[in-house]
Amino acid sequence: MHNAMSEPLLNDGLAQTTLYPLDLRVTHAKGSRLFLDNGSSVIDFISGIGASSFGHSHPEITQAIHEQVDKHLHVMVYGEMRQSAQDEAAIALLDLLPINLDSVYFVNSGAEAIDAAMKLVRRTTHRQKIIAFKGGYHGNTFGALSVSSNAERKAPFQPLVGGIELLEWNDHASLELIDEQTAGVLVETIQGDAGIRIPDSDWISKLRNRCTETGAHLILDEIQCGFGRTGKAFAFEHFQIVPDHLCLGKALGGGMPMGALVSSRKHLQQFAHSPSLGHITTFGGHPVPCAASAVASKLLKQTNWDRVEAVGKKIESTLLDCSNVIALRRKGLYIAVELGSAEQVNRVVQTCLERGVLLFYFLSTPDAFRIAPPLNINDEDLQAALSTIVDVIEARA
Numbered sequence: 385m386h387n388a389m390s391e392p393l394l395n396d397g398l399a400q401t402t403l404y405p406l407d408l409r410v411t412h413a414k415g416s417r418l419f420l421d422n423g424s425s426v427i428d429f430i431s432g433i434g435a436s437s438f439g440h441s442h443p444e445i446t447q448a449i450h451e452q453v454d455k456h457l458h459v460m461v462y463g464e465m466r467q468s469a470q471d472e473a474a475i476a477l478l479d480l481l482p483i484n485l486d487s488v489y490f491v492n493s494g495a496e497a498i499d500a501a502m503k504l505v506r507r508t509t510h511r512q513k514i515i516a517f518k519g520g521y522h523g524n525t526f527g528a529l530s531v532s533s534n535a536e537r538k539a540p541f542q543p544l545v546g547g548i549e550l551l552e553w554n555d556h557a558s559l560e561l562i563d564e565q566t567a568g569v570l571v572e573t574i575q576g577d578a579g580i581r582i583p584d585s586d587w588i589s590k591l592r593n594r595c596t597e598t599g600a601h602l603i604l605d606e607i608q609c610g611f612g613r614t615g616k617a618f619a620f621e622h623f624q625i626v627p628d629h630l631c632l633g634k635a636l637g638g639g640m641p642m643g644a645l646v647s648s649r650k651h652l653q654q655f656a657h658s659p660s661l662g663h664i665t666t667f668g669g670h671p672v673p674c675a676a677s678a679v680a681s682k683l684l685k686q687t688n689w690d691r692v693e694a695v696g697k698k699i700e701s702t703l704l705d706c707s708n709v710i711a712l713r714r715k716g717l718y719i720a721v722e723l724g725s726a727e728q729v730n731r732v733v734q735t736c737l738e739r740g741v742l743l744f745y746f747l748s749t750p751d752a753f754r755i756a757p758p759l760n761i762n763d764e765d766l767q768a769a770l771s772t773i774v775d776v777i778e779a780r781a
């Protein structure tokens with residue numbers, strides 16, 4: 385996929401997640417820009433893979449972090465003590481959500497939120513079967529990997545968690561396989577790693593109804609597509625459905641590590657007993673990410689959705705004018721650009737980076753690259769990034 389195998393991190397004692405890391409050396413970051421140790425800067429057109437949705441080093445987020453650091457860091461494992469940062473993060477988040485999602489369990493990452501949801505649906509329904517969908521990506525803990533779709537990525541780690549069935553996504557007949565033995569059905573509201581795949585409204589509302597009919601709980605994974613990425617606060621708002629459980633991460637933390645399982649009080653209190661501490665985590669709800677998250681929720685509420693959509697439309701129309709673009713799939717600023725081959729994608733991503741624009745790959749969709757700029761990217765960076773990408777796609781650079 386990339387040019388040459390190297391071990392730049394390992395040489396400095398850091399484990400590598402790939403043989404081909406970008407290995408950019410970041411000194412600081414602001415708004416849409418990453419500043420590098422060679423004095424140059426790069427436009428982050430992927431928001432740290434959907435995590436820095438309000439731009440890097442947002443002044444209100446960093447101020448809240450500073451203030452919390454001056455008060456206290458970790459004091460006790462999750463759930464034993466009242467910490468005002470947690471209260472504020474919960475209030476700000478729940479204020480954005482429908483009434484049945486009235487309780488939040490904070491964890492440290494998206495995958496942990498998925499594991500929490502998988503455990504909670506088994507715990508509450510006393511059923512075992514968990515259904516997920518082909519094309520889905522949910523993370524890399526054993527639980528989250530087990531409900532993810534990419535078989536190649538799962539094979540070396542078998543056996544994974546049992547009792548899981550992967551159904552055809554966006555397929556009406558598959559819904560019949562959700563039955564009275566099903567504890568929960570997990571789906572990304574809009575699939576990300578599959579290359580930004582938007583389900584039919586009709587399918588997703590039938591999915592919601594089928595879960596209700598059979599008593600299976602509907603879990604939406606909005607770790608990437610939630611928190612503003614698709615042009616509404618949460619992606620399920622596009623489909624007029626409400627899940628039983630909602631998994632969040634990435635942008636939720638405003639740049640800090642954080643995940644959350646949002647559900648109803650009735651369901652979430654099950655983690656408190658039989659067994660007690662049923663999903664205990666030392667650092668879940670850490671006050672510093674919570675302080676950042678409370679501000680991120682406030683920023684989400686204040687987001688100018690018309691501008692987000694205008695930026696999305698501009699990216700879409702500009703790139704669809706390029707002769708080498710085969711398709712562009714988009715909801716808000718959640719975008720996949722299909723070029724027809726992994727080689728072309730590799731050339732565009734590499735050359736854009738050399739020209740100062742950071743794009744990135746999908747794990748399971750090699751013929752497309754992702755775009756997910758900060759929701760508040762300024763016009764100048766937007767224009768600069770787009771003209772670079774167009775030049776590179778059209779091989780003028």
Ligand SMILES: Cc1ncc(COP(=O)(O)O)c(C=O)c1O
Pocket residue numbers: 493494495496498521522523524572576605606607608609633634643
């Ligand atoms: C849809 C989706 N679910 C789950 C995850 C896992 O989140 P994390 O990497 O924070 O564990 C990701 C991460 O990319 C994701 O995109």
